[in-house]
Every structure is written in structure tokens, then in C-alpha cells.
Amino acid sequence: MKKYILTIDQGTTSTRTIIFDEKANIVCMNQMELELISPYDGYIEHNPKEIWEKTYTTIANVLNQTGIKAKDIAGIAITNQRETTVLWDKVTGKTVYNAIVWQSRQSQEICDRLVKKGYQGLIQSKTGLIINSYFSASKVIWLFENVKGVKERSQNGELYMGTIDCFLLYKLTNGTVHATDYTNASRTMMYNIYDKCWDDELLGIYDIPKCILPEVKDCNSLFGYATALCDIDKDFKDVPIVSMIGDQQASLFGHCCFNEGDSKNTYGTGCFMLMNTKKPVKNPKYGLLSTIAWGIDGNVEYALEGSVFIGGAGIQWLRDEMDFFKESKDCEKSLKIKNPSQGVYLVPAFIGLGTPYWDAEVRGACFGLRRTTTKDHIIAATVEAIAYQSRDILEVMQEASGIRIKSLGVDGGASVNNYLMQFQADLLNCTLNRAVCKETTALGAAFIAGLKVGLYKDLEDVKRLHIIDTMFMPDITHEERHKKLDGWKQAVKSAITYKL
Numbered sequence: 001m002k003k004y005i006l007t008i009d010q011g012t013t014s015t016r017t018i019i020f021d022e023k024a025n026i027v028c029m030n031q032m033e034l035e036l037i038s039p040y041d042g043y044i045e046h047n048p049k050e051i052w053e054k055t056y057t058t059i060a061n062v063l064n065q066t067g068i069k070a071k072d073i074a075g076i077a078i079t080n081q082r083e084t085t086v087l088w089d090k091v092t093g094k095t096v097y098n099a100i101v102w103q104s105r106q107s108q109e110i111c112d113r114l115v116k117k118g119y120q121g122l123i124q125s126k127t128g129l130i131i132n133s134y135f136s137a138s139k140v141i142w143l144f145e146n147v148k149g150v151k152e153r154s155q156n157g158e159l160y161m162g163t164i165d166c167f168l169l170y171k172l173t174n175g176t177v178h179a180t181d182y183t184n185a186s187r188t189m190m191y192n193i194y195d196k197c198w199d200d201e202l203l204g205i206y207d208i209p210k211c212i213l214p215e216v217k218d219c220n221s222l223f224g225y226a227t228a229l230c231d232i233d234k235d236f237k238d239v240p241i242v243s244m245i246g247d248q249q250a251s252l253f254g255h256c257c258f259n260e261g262d263s264k265n266t267y268g269t270g271c272f273m274l275m276n277t278k279k280p281v282k283n284p285k286y287g288l289l290s291t292i293a294w295g296i297d298g299n300v301e302y303a304l305e306g307s308v309f310i311g312g313a314g315i316q317w318l319r320d321e322m323d324f325f326k327e328s329k330d331c332e333k334s335l336k337i338k339n340p341s342q343g344v345y346l347v348p349a350f351i352g353l354g355t356p357y358w359d360a361e362v363r364g365a366c367f368g369l370r371r372t373t374t375k376d377h378i379i380a381a382t383v384e385a386i387a388y389q390s391r392d393i394l395e396v397m398q399e400a401s402g403i404r405i406k407s408l409g410v411d412g413g414a415s416v417n418n419y420l421m422q423f424q425a426d427l428l429n430c431t432l433n434r435a436v437c438k439e440t441t442a443l444g445a446a447f448i449a450g451l452k453v454g455l456y457k458d459l460e461d462v463k464r465l466h467i468i469d470t471m472f473m474p475d476i477t478h479e480e481r482h483k484k485l486d487g488w489k490q491a492v493k494s495a496i497t498y499k500l
Helices: 048-066 108-116 120-127 136-146 150-155 164-172 200-206 234-238 247-254 312-320 328-335 375-401 418-428 440-453 459-463 478-497
Strands: 004-010 014-020 026-033 073-080 085-089 159-163 179-181 215-217 240-246 263-267 271-278 289-296 299-308 345-347 365-367 407-411 431-435 468-472
Touching (some): 004 164, 004 440, 026 048, 073 164, 085 136, 085 164, 136 150, 150 159, 159 164, 247 263, 247 271, 247 289, 247 407, 263 375, 263 440, 271 289, 289 440, 299 375, 312 328, 328 375, 328 418, 345 375, 345 478, 375 478, 407 440, 418 431, 418 478
Parallel strands (some): 004 073, 073 240, 263 407
Antiparallel strands (some): 271 299, 345 365
8 A cells, every 4th residue: 555645845935845654754854945036125036947846856855865666655745835826828837927925015006906996895705815915816917017918918818827836736747737726726815715716706806817717626636647757756647646735724734623713823934823613704803814724525614814924034034134143043042031022022014914903014113122132132022023923813813703712733933942832822821732743734735635545534533643742831920911912012003103
């Protein structure tokens, strides 16, 4: 019996390929960093060619390192940065421009136009999303308006549009398949998550032709075969691609959040908190998003989501732009004492604020500076800001859902920081569960693939493979918690009030 799942985890800052065995253990992982291209202020892009080449290379590397053959791989799973948008020639596969990353604000003016025309209510009622440059639709419109010939070629049916999962699927299948899954489609601002179709009315408003859009399928579909990998091993022609799911939904699945109210938070470049609501929560308040959690065997489930734009990216800023330390892990040296921020608050609104504010114009600010303030205090304040922003999301998510969260699954690069996790538990006043497998996003995609190909019988079988490594319990008083939160809220209010 084939016993391995090969998972492609295509993130914002790196490409990773991970091989899992039938017990959900990581056999091998290979990772390559990606260049973030920023030609102008607010622009964040990827070179799609680099993404594909590093995907191919990391696959070759894990196979070479392990000696595993294609005939031993039961299936391939793909999980990806969502919303990042790319257009390419449907015949040659040549892209018309860089991939526009989910973080990019280059299409903000287009979003402003849509808001001024009064489309916010209509768009939210169909997609569960608010109008924001975060999502794919405005990125496509930007390409139409700024790259010569793209709109005309799209209208002529010469181009395909897709999120990164869709682009990788096209490349892996040698250009024979143009498809995506429910989760990625639900993040485009073009997909009706209730009727489960590309919405003709919205496409008309955006003037985006439906012919460029991919077929939308269950996350556990047979998407095609990895024939493009036959140069690595000829038997890849028989290896099926059986799992595709956006990274945050994959994390939710990897944490086994299968019941109503089950929640997780991923501490990556940004932070993304999701709660499984089973059924859709229509038109949620407080800047929360209603989205598709997954579609499996024809059954579509829903989630509430809140987003922090700058999570671990704040640590990267301290490392790269401020030159406070050489490696991200070095920030922990500044967190050894009690109350390491000493009353300093940093609001990392470098590209605006996400949930519950959704303010693209506010910029970063630092408060509480004293003559005795050092870079260690600023480092601590930046780390704590990750937890404060996540607390803002949980507060409104509980109110919108009517569900009190007692525990939260955590993952992502910054989740290895014990100070951050304890500080988060203190702010949330709930237990944080950090799993043994830190690659929860890739694991969730692998679980779906394993269910599809028969490595796992059912969800109960999957749950037995999800093992908690560390639990963080709240350990401060009610008064201490509210004093910290009051200071944070005052800092955010001040940052929003004062805009350059």
C-alpha cells in the first residue's frame, strides 16, 4: 500500500514541500525562501516563475533526501497563500505580470471606487467579504487597467486567472487542468459562497469575464495527475493531486476543528483566526469575514475569520529594517524579564489594520516612550502587539457567534515563541494548545489527501493523530489583563485618529 502524502505548502515568504507518512509524521521537509518584490510603496508581488521553479526543486529535494519513489506516494496535497492573484496565457503558461500578493495595497484606489459606488452591502451579502485590496477581484481589475492588452486578451478567452493553488495545479498537470477549490474561490470577492458559484452580477460590476476563471471543486477532489514531475520520476504520471485548500482553512482542519465553535490562530507573516461555524454567518459585524471552511464530498462547511495584517512580519521588520538583531529567534533575548515592554505599545499598522478595524489608511505608531526606553522594550512591544491584535479578533468573534472560546489551537512560525504564547493566553483568558506537529497547515492538507486515498478511515481516525505538545494557561489577574488591554486600545485609537 502506498503510504506517503506529498504536500506543497506555498506560503508568502517561502515554498515548502513536506512528505508525511501514514501516521502523520514528517518524514522530510525542504524549504526555499521567496523574494518579495516591492517596486513602489504598498506594492507587494511575487515572480510566478520563481514560485514554480522552487516548488519543483523542493519536491525533487525531498525525494532525493529520502529515496522515496513516486510509486510510494498515495497522493499530492496543495495548500497556499490565499488571495494572491496571477494571470497567465492558457496555452503557453506564460504569466502577463507578477503575482500580486494578498498583502499588496496597489489596488486600494479601485476598492475605494467600489465603496463610493455603494457596492459594499451587495458584495458582502454574496461573498461574505468586505471590499478590500486584500482580495483577488481588485487585483484582477488593476491588471486590466495597468498592463497593456490584458483586459482584451481576457475577454478573448486567451488568459486564465487563478490564485496560487490554481497556478500550481496548471503547472503540475502540464497545463491540462484549470481548477481551484471552494476555500480559495471564497477569497476572490467574485464567488457567491451561499449559491456556490461565480457570481454573474459581481463579475458584471467588475467587468471580469467568467471564461478566465477556474472550475471550483471540493477540497478532496481528483484534480489531476502530476505529469510535470515525470522528469523527476516517470511514475508521477500516476500520482494524483487529491487535496487543495487555502492555508488558513488547512490549518483549521489540521487542528481537527471539526465541531461548531472550534477555533485556531496561525501566527505567520500575518495572523489568521478562524472559527468553525458549520453553517454560514451572514453579514457578520465588526469587520469579520464569513468564508468557506472546506468542501468535502459535496458537504460545504463555513467559518468566521479575522485577520491581522502584520504578525511575524513585525519581527522581520525589526530584523531587516531596524537591524535590531540578526535572526528572528534572537528577539527572545529581549523577553526574559517580567513586563519586558515597560508600558511601551507598538501599533504595527504598516499596511493598515485588519479585523475589527479594516482601516487601510492608518500607519504604524509607537506610544509610551521614555528617556529610559531601549530597543529591548520596543522588541517586546512588537511581540506583544501580535497578541493584542489577535485578542481584538477573538473579542468580536465571540460576540458575533455567541460562542465562548475555551481553547485555541495555535501554529505558525511565531507560535514557537513561548513568551508570546503565554502572553496570548493571558490576554485571551483561555487555554492555548500547541501541537507536536508545528506544520499544521501542511498537515491539514495532508489529512484531506489521506482521507481521499484511504490512508485514514474517517475524522475520528484523523483526530487520533493530532497530538498536543504544550498547553499555555492564563496566569494573570482580571485587573492586570484589563489594564494592559486598556493601554492597547488607547494606542490603537490614537494611531487611527492621527493619520499623516
